[in-house]
Amino acid sequence: MEKTNHGFDRRExxxxxxxxxxxxxxxxxxxxxxxxxxxxxLRVGLMLPYTGTxxxxxVAITNGFKLAVExxxxxxxxxxIEYFVVDDESNPxxxxxxTNKLIQRDKVDVLIGTVHxxxxxxMAKIARESGVLWLNTNAGADDVTGPLCxxxxxxxxxxxWQTTYPLGKVLKAKGYNNAVxxxxxxxxxxxxxxxxxxxxxxxxxxxxxxxxxxFPQVEFQALLTEIASIxxxxxxxxxxxxxxxxxxxxxxxxxxxxxxxxxxNGFLTDGVLEAIGDAAEGVETTLHYGDNLNVPKDKAFxxxxxxxxxxxxxxxxxxxYDAGQLLAAGLDAVKGDISNKAGVIKAMESxxxxxxxxxxxxSKAHNPVQDIYLRKVVGNQNVVxxxxxxxxxxxxxxxKA
Amino acid sequence: xDFAFFLIQLLNGLQYGLLLxxxxxxxxxxFGIMGIINLAHGSFYMLGAYLAWSLASLTxxxxxxxxxGIPLTVLFGMALEWLLVRRLYxxxxxxxxLLTYGLILVFEEIRSILWGDDMHGVPVPALxxxxxxxxxxxxxxxxRLFISGVCLLLAYGLYLLIKKTRLGxxxxxxxxxxxxxxxxxxxxxxIYTLVFAVGVALAGFAGMINAPLSSVFPNMGGHVLxxxxxxxxxxxxGSVKGAMAASLMIGLADTFGQVLVPEMAGMIVYLLxxxxxxxxxxxxxxxx
Numbered sequence: 001m002e003k004t005n006h007g008f009d010r011r012e013x014x015x016x017x018x019x020x021x022x023x024x025x026x027x028x029x030x031x032x033x034x035x036x037x038x039x040x041x042l043r044v045g046l047m048l049p050y051t052g053t054x055x056x057x058x059v060a061i062t063n064g065f066k067l068a069v070e071x072x073x074x075x076x077x078x079x080x081i082e083y084f085v086v087d088d089e090s091n092p093x094x095x096x097x098x099t100n101k102l103i104q105r106d107k108v109d110v111l112i113g114t115v116h117x118x119x120x121x122x123m124a125k126i127a128r129e130s131g132v133l134w135l136n137t138n139a140g141a142d143d144v145t146g147p148l149c150x151x152x153x154x155x156x157x158x159x160x161w162q163t164t165y166p167l168g169k170v171l172k173a174k175g176y177n178n179a180v181x182x183x184x185x186x187x188x189x190x191x192x193x194x195x196x197x198x199x200x201x202x203x204x205x206x207x208x209x210x211x212x213x214x215f216p217q218v219e220f221q222a223l224l225t226e227i228a229s230i231x232x233x234x235x236x237x238x239x240x241x242x243x244x245x246x247x248x249x250x251x252x253x254x255x256x257x258x259x260x261x262x263x264x265n266g267f268l269t270d271g272v273l274e275a276i277g278d279a280a281e282g283v284e285t286t287l288h289y290g291d292n293l294n295v296p297k298d299k300a301f302x303x304x305x306x307x308x309x310x311x312x313x314x315x316x317x318x319x320x321y322d323a324g325q326l327l328a329a330g331l332d333a334v335k336g337d338i339s340n341k342a343g344v345i346k347a348m349e350s351x352x353x354x355x356x357x358x359x360x361x362x363s364k365a366h367n368p369v370q371d372i373y374l375r376k377v378v379g380n381q382n383v384v385x386x387x388x389x390x391x392x393x394x395x396x397x398x399x400k401a
Numbered sequence: 402x403d404f405a406f407f408l409i410q411l412l413n414g415l416q417y418g419l420l421l422x423x424x425x426x427x428x429x430x431x432f433g434i435m436g437i438i439n440l441a442h443g444s445f446y447m448l449g450a451y452l453a454w455s456l457a458s459l460t461x462x463x464x465x466x467x468x469x470g471i472p473l474t475v476l477f478g479m480a481l482e483w484l485l486v487r488r489l490y491x492x493x494x495x496x497x498x499l500l501t502y503g504l505i506l507v508f509e510e511i512r513s514i515l516w517g518d519d520m521h522g523v524p525v526p527a528l529x530x531x532x533x534x535x536x537x538x539x540x541x542x543x544x545r546l547f548i549s550g551v552c553l554l555l556a557y558g559l560y561l562l563i564k565k566t567r568l569g570x571x572x573x574x575x576x577x578x579x580x581x582x583x584x585x586x587x588x589x590x591x592i593y594t595l596v597f598a599v600g601v602a603l604a605g606f607a608g609m610i611n612a613p614l615s616s617v618f619p620n621m622g623g624h625v626l627x628x629x630x631x632x633x634x635x636x637x638x639g640s641v642k643g644a645m646a647a648s649l650m651i652g653l654a655d656t657f658g659q660v661l662v663p664e665m666a667g668m669i670v671y672l673l674x675x676x677x678x679x680x681x682x683x684x685x686x687x688x689x
Contacts, residue, residue: 053620055518185667213659214667216624218615221413221545222656228539229406242520242618249522249616255532255540275522275616 041082042331042338045108047098047123048137050087053241054115056271058087061137061320063309065112068324070308076324077331077338084108088119095122103130109338110135112323115316117141117160117188124148133330133344135323138316142191145367147398151345154366156322156353158288159394160191161198163265166286166372166389167236168199171263176233178206179263182223182247183238185212192238192265208232218246224254237264245272252279266290266375266382270315273380280377286388289315289357290373291381301356313356322355322368329353365396409535410656416545418652419552420611422645424625425632426559427603430596432630433639434576437486437597438494440501442629443622444508445601449474449608451512454521454617463526467609471602478601482594490579490593505622512619520618548610555603559641572596576639631670635677637687646685647677 046065048058069081084106086098099122102108111127111134114120120139127134128150136144136153140160144153171179181196183189189212197207209230211223227235235256239247244267251257257279266287269280301321305313313321326348333347334340353360353368360370374388424446431439452473456466485504489497524530525544532540563569574582575589583589608621615621632651636643651670658669665672677685 185663210663212663212666217667218624219417219655221417222410222659225406225409225413225539226660228536229403231538242616242621245520245522245616246614249614253532253542255534256538259538272520275520277522277524 040079042076042079042110042336043084043106043108044081045084045086045102045106045111045113047086047088047102047111047113047119049090049115050085052090054090057115057138057316060311060314060316061113061115061323063305063311064313064317064320064322065137065324067305067308067317068321068328071304072328075336076328077334077336079331079336088114088116090114090116090119092116092118092122095119096126099123099126103132108132110327112137112320114139117144120144121148124150124153127153131341133338133341135327137319137323140191141187142394143398145363145365145394145396145399147400149365149396149399152341154326154348154362156326156368157319158370159367160188161195162367162370162372162392162394163267163287164192164195164236164238165199166374166392167196167263167265168201168203168205170284170286170374170388171200171234171236172203172205174234174261176205176261178208178232179234179236180209180211180227180230180232181207181236181238182211182213182227184215184217184243186215189215189238196236216243218243220247220250221254224250224256227260228254228256232260234261234263237262237268239264240267241271244268245276248272248280248283249276266315269375269377269382273377273382281379283377284385285375285377285382286372287315287375287382288368288370288372289318290375290384292383293357293373294384295356295358297354297358298356315357318356322353322357322360325353325355326351363393363396365394365399367394367396369393405536409539409541410660411653412541414653414656415649416549416652417656418649419549421628421632421652422556422648423548423552423611424604424607425629425644425648426555426641427600427607428629429633429636429639429641429644430559430603431600432633433644434572435490435593435596435600436576437489438497438501439600440498440626441504441508442600442604443624443626444505445474445478445604445622446608446625447512447620447622448477448508449605450523450612450615450617450621451516451608452605453609453612454523455516457523457612463523463609463613467606470609471606474602474605475598477605478598479594481601482597486597487590487593509620518619520616522616523612525613544613548614551610556641556645563641568592628670631674633684635674635684637681637684639688640684640686643684643686 046062048061049055050058084102086101088098102111111132115138117139120136120141124144131152133152136155138157140158142159142161145155145159181193183193200207251262262283264285266285269283269285273280302313305317329351330344330348334343349362358371360368363369369391371387372389372392373384374386375382376385428442431437452470453466456469457463460466529544529547531543534540571587571592575592579589632644632647636647654669654673659666
């Protein structure tokens with residue numbers, strides 16, 4: 001906002017807003033501090049977004065995790081759980097402070113979170129320094145299980161690379177030889193693009209143009225016109241949430257839909273279908289989860305989740321649930337003795353997680369080795385068509401641990 | 402880029418510019434004429450969009466939703482001015498920033514309580530739900546052209562109101578010297594209430610008419626707020642003509658920036674602002 005305040009005093013403006021930010025931060029401290037010092041429960045820190053755009057994701061992950069704990073009688077490795085909750089607001093600037101709140105003040109044994117990759121990078125740094133066990137439940141930044149990998153850092157979701165790499169094979173199998181990629185110009189978008197380019201070029205395809213929009217702008221008209229003039233065989237995209245919904249609508253309204261097929265990773269069509277009518281009908285995407293998945297565990301999970309939370313689960317709920325399952329595997333092996341960190345880590349590394357998305361194991365860098373599905377939008381669902389890539393492992397470039 | 406696509410991009414740029422003007426016009430009035438730094442302008446835009454969504458689902462028609470929504474936003478604006486904003490005219494800008502920033506938080510919370518945190522789509526009215534084919538694979542949604550037409554009409558209407566009517570004269574006089582106008586026997590308090598209400602209604606209207614294109618979602622006002630301030634500052638504070646020129650410039654710069662220099666697309670608008678302000682520190686049509 002500093003850029004726009006010609007005509008009034010910038011310093012006063014900043015003073016005003018920072019005073020408000022400070023006041024609201026103090027407000028959140030008090031109630032959390034009260035829950036301290038209650039015997040030998042396992043201290044689990046949940047650092048997730050509970051305000052802002054990513055609120056539903058934070059809630060789904062929390063619900064999923066708690067469901068996994070409840071299914072084990074409210075205990076992991078025989079120990080009861082005490083939760084410490086911090087709203088990270090998806091604000092990377094507050095990530096170190098929020099992480100330290102949980103680690104230093106609340107002395108948590110395990111850190112669970114988060115959604116936003118920028119926040120996760122901050123958590124990764126502190127997790128590496130402190131050695132606290134960290135289960136990353138969503139943020140897909142490749143670096144977390146790449147250069148930043150560490151024995152105590154685990155991920156139960158995906159790497160950005162993993163979600164788009166299989167698309168190259170999918171496109172080539174349909175006979176498409178060239179494609180353009182459109183996304184926001186920020187770290188996640190660029191990682192998804194690189195994953196796709198690598199997979200597509202390996203199959204002999206050619207990425208003819210990279211189209212970028214400043215994050216989080218949603219005025220797509222200029223780039224859609226550019227796509228129409230390039231006339232590629234296919235368009236591949238990464239957008240998420242509100243931006244994804246608008247992109248799908250604009251793509252259909254511009255007349256490109258039906259002329260140039262649109263692909264993306266699953267974030268393009270997850271959680272937006274009800275709001276956009278039939279604009280996305282038939283769009284195919286890749287992700288590690290989907291609807292109508294023929295996995296018995298998935299049916300049981302969906303039923304239990306709906307019963308417990310009166311909500312339908314989504315991919316984020318699955319990632320939270322699997323974090324609970326993975327942690328249980330580690331703690332069961334040491335009978336709840338978290339001080340035996342090496343034992344916990346070893347058990348988690350060799351665990352086979354019976355997940356609603358299908359069973360998975362961990363790679364050496366602690367990222368899931370999992371099936372990536374090809375899904376197609378039918379009505380309000382992302383119906384699984386086939387397995388796009390069986391047991392895909394992230395290459396974990398730069399991981400030296 | 403061949404000539405046909407150049408023309409289409411030109412159309413894209415102008416169309417985006419007109420849309421910006423629609424959103425920024427209310428801010429031009431409130432910030433430019435009344436001198437109130439209204440950070441909550443984006444929230445009025447959001448409230449308008451949510452009103453359009455809920456009223457359109459109730460009545461089944463966006464036109465009816467807008468017809469109901471505009472009087473509601475005018476009343477809402479008047480009430481807000483009467484309750485809160487009028488206490489700020491004699492105060493420092495910092496108080497205005499504090500109050501209107503607080504209003505953003507309050508409105509977001511009200512939105513969350515009333516309408517929830519989900520994203521919603523608003524269907525394009527059936528009459529305008531068509532596309533005009535431009536090339537073999539690209540067509541232009543009629544609704545976008547319709548919005549452009551509405552923006553042009555609105556701009557002309559605002560221009561007439563401020564430059565050619567007696568009320569407009571009083572508004573302009575009030576902007577340059579409030580006390581003098583008051584002592585001439587004009588009820589300046591009421592005029593300010595009115596201007597503020599019109600500003601709020603314009604933001605609300607922009608949210609309503611744009612809802613089928615933008616969809617309706619939490620914090621949607623934050624996205625437009627900054628660009629609105631850029632428009633007002635480039636155009637020159639208080640100038641409707643300037644806001645129009647600035648909107649079109651930004652629309653074109655942004656469109657061609659994305660296509661020609663994609664690496665710098667995020668900066669182009671701000672570069673433009675910097676250049677304009679070096680050249681004319683008071684903005685294009687502002688009085689220094």
